Amino acid sequence: MSRNKELFEHSQHFIPGGVNSPVRAFGSVGGTPIFFKSAQGSKLWDEDGKEYIDFINSWGPMILGHAHPEVIQAVQDVAKDSLSFGAPTARELEMAQEIVKIVPSIEQVRLVSSGTEATMSAIRVARGFTGRDKIVKFEGCYHGHADALLVKAGSGALTFGQPSSAGVPADVAKDTLTLSYNNVEELQQLFDQQGDDIACVILEPVVGNMNLIVPSEEFLNTLRSVTEKHGAVLIFDEVMTGFRVSLGGAQELFGITPDMTTLGKVIGGGLPVGAFGGRKEIMQTLAPLGPVYQAGTLSGNPVAVAAGLKTLELIQTKGFFESLSQQTKKLTDGLTDAAKELGIKFCARSVGGMFGLYFSEQPPNSFQDVMTSDREKFNAFFHEMLSQGIYFGPSAFEAGFVSAQHSDEDINFTIECAKKAFQKI
Template identity: 75%
Template sequence: MSKNQSLYEQSKLYIPGGVNSPVRAFSSVGGTPIFFKRGLGSRLWDEDDKEYIDYINSWGPMILGHANHEVLTAVHDASKNSLSFGAPTSRELDMAEEIVKLVPSIEQVRLVSSGTEATMSAIRVARGFTGRDTIVKFEGCYHGHADALLVKAGSGALTFGQPSSAGVPTDVAKHTLTLPYNDSQALQDLFSKLDGEIACVIIEPVVGNMNLIVPHQEFLESLRSLCTKYGTVLIFDEVMTGFRVALGGAQALFNVIPDMTTLGKVIGGGLPVGAFGGKKEIMQQLAPLGPVYQAGTLSGNPVAVAAGLKTLELIQEPDFFKKLSITTKQLTDGLTLSAKERNIDFCARNVGGMFGLYFSKTPPNSFEEIMASNRDLFKKFFHLMLSQGVYFGPSAFEAGFVSAAHTSVDIKQTINAANNAFDQL
């Protein structure tokens, strides 16, 4: 038995499902989860000392690659002064100033410890600001595991939602509506029907949680216009896309400015950090200034903030995102061409340093279209690539990530592995 298998069997005795986050269990693709012990640059090594090219990058944060020397030095220097204070530090101010400088929509920001905490808090603030209860999300978008967000669509697009997880009260879920992504007409119908009732709309401006789905420009612009017209707070969940698809996030890329933004992943440089921010008049609803309560003992943790600040500094180097996007496109173009040469219905695309792989003729634009892709072929492809040392996300519904540490050698090796994999499908 391999070390991976042994560790997994032991973990199942003490940890539900043997993992601390469900996607790690490989339930979608089958097989044994990989236990990693080391990372450097674009590479990972598991407990059996097998080497992999990493295209998950801790689900996005490792935009500089693993064990970046400058980030590690910043973490070490910060940790020498204590791991936590539970009190204000000057570095929290530095982080807040940096975020406000870089993200077009944010006038004030509050740090938290996770993306889920950020989205949950942003929705509470939006409800407090508007005095309304109803929120709107989109089918296939994931915004963390807060009760109000674990909701699926009802029997129709305008039907109140039902819980998609046990433990979520129906009375909570009923305040959440779910609409199809990239459907402008459904948006207009909903706002017309619920004139003045919607507190906020939360959306991934580029989706990464049902694979990579790119928004139609008209859809985002219509969403912005409707929220303005009806006094609804527009929240962009940029936990994944923030500082990933562009320096100013997806909102800078598509030039659509939300009222609030949630951030995470990259701003922690691999350590747990989240943030939510937006217009000053909205953010000042928060205690101690306003009536909306939110708190966190480890919010603005000095070591995590040090990692995030150094990461944000390094990604502002000239042409950083241009180079990252070029490398990612080389990967997606190479994989698409490899499949095309073998007459396999497969395509791939990227937005900045994020990418999607689809076993379909054309890239999907909605949850319905992604569900129509060939997931059985993805499972086979995933394991064929894994056996050759290429680590993609273990689900057909997850986006992938390239780091600045990935080289042309990594891309060439990946495409060679894909040639072999496609030959065996």
């Protein structure tokens, strides 16, 4: 028996489903999840010693590649002084200053420990600031597993065919209004009817949790105009896109400045860090200045912040994002061309260091479009690629990620593997 299979079978006795996050269970694609032991650069090694080219990158944060020596050194230097204080540190201030400098919408920021915590807190602040209860999200977008946001969620919830979760009281979900992504008419109609009762709108400005979906210019412009008109807070959930699609995130890329932004992943460099920030007048409703309560013992953890600061420093080198975007586009163009040559109904696209793979004729623009793609074909493709040492996300509903360590050799090898996989499925 393989070590992976042995570990998975044993894990199921002690961990629900054998995993600590649902998508890891391979529930969508079938088979045994991979247990990884080590990583370096663009490569992973599992418990059986097999090597993989990694296109998950810990779902985004390993933008510099795995075990970057400068990030590891920063962590080691800080860890020797203590792993946690539960009190302020100078590095928290450094991180706050860096985020405010880079992200257009953020004048003040508070650090937390996860993306879920960041989005949950941002919505609480928006409700406190506006004095309203209703929030708007978009079908297929995932903003963490807080109760009010698990309404037609994306990512792992889609994988298991549960648009919302058991255990969420109806009274909690009743103030969450769900719209179709990229549907301008629906958005305008809702705000015409209920705009003055809406506290905030939250969205992934490039969706990564129902595969990669790109917003239309009209959709983003309408979002900004209707929220401004009705005094609702516009929240960009940039947990995935922050420092991934461009240095200043999707808001810099598209030229739309939200009122609040949530961050995670890259700002931790692989360790648990999240953040939420925005206009000063909104952020100052937080305790100890204002009536909105939020707290966290491990917020601004010194080791996690050290990893994040070094990561943010290194991604600001000249040409970093141009190179990252070029490598990602090289991958998606190569895969699309390979499928076309073989007559396979497939397409791919990228934004910055993120990409999407679709077994459909055109890239999707909404949840409804995603659901029409051929998921059986994706599952077969996933396993064929896995057998050749290519690790994509184990779900047709997940975006992929390229790191600065993915070489031309990595990309070319992946395309060659895809040609073989396309011939078999």
